[in-house]
Amino acid sequence: QLQLRDAAGEAIPLRDETWCAGQEEALRGLLAEVDVLVLNHGVNVHGERSAAATELSLQVNALSSWRLLELFAAVVAERPADPARPRAEVWINTSEAEIQPALSPLYEISKRLLGQLLSLRALDLAGPRLRLRRLVLGPFRSALNPVGVMGPGFVAEQVLLQAQLGCNLIIVTPNPLTYVLMPLTTLSRWLYYRLLSRSGS
Template structure:
């Protein structure tokens, strides 16, 4: 809703059907988790892709919980990230300048969430995002968010509206690492983890092979 108040047209991509009340999305794609023509066509029209989905298995550690959590929190997110960045590289310059990728890696990336499988999935997502950011053709904003009330966490300390407004205000200042949390440790640990991951990635990996797009 915050983006809509700023004039954006919101498109929803979910494995769930569109909400009966319409929800915030003016368009809605029920996604099967696979990269297909419908998803590619939809993302081509998107300027800002916000990845903010996942599941929390809480105290479970069985094989099913691990597989479902990695698929929802890591693999499907990576599929969207890869497609969006690949499309962005192929777009003409006048379109590329408007594209941005926002990814909610969660406060679980740097602190306990009392759900080990969830933490592993989110930390892996954060680590891969750090590497992909090194060669990204557009701004990549990492959202490190404390617990806010949602269907995933009905007991969150912050309201979703408060978190959304803080994210938009910080993004307007062109911050690439956006932290919204009541935990002061997160404001120390998240930048440190991001910096160390970036330095480590530059030291131990080479640039990705990129086909130069048309100007």
């Protein structure tokens, strides 16, 4: 069971909220209370390629996270300025599948779409009031991937360490290629989208 504690070691009360992909707008009131939004939900249909599997993968792995990103950015923009409140952040786990094979075509396609959308929209959304962090995580053990080679505790520690160091691109993987390819990929996308797209809201 997940437990969070504040700086004094006191337990932070948690509550469960139920929602469905496609109904992100229903979370607007809840997001008004949030300072750090972590988008980590996903589904892996493995070798399936049916229309239903494609719809599920795109909606859950990419479009739902994109809609939540846009909604949270809008909520943050509507907040009155409060110097005592920390800068809002969105942490998005695009996964190593964004640039590496994951032995699951629809998982790769949907995670790559999410990464592309994040790179494009970051040009308009990231700024003094909202910080965007991209998490590129290798295979760690979870319900989605029970055979992952990294322990979830180790991955969480590394993510928090890199966040404390001020990194916006957080990479945790045993694959050394990712540490080279991912920064190059994000930089090339930034240049491409900045040159060939127009600023918007």
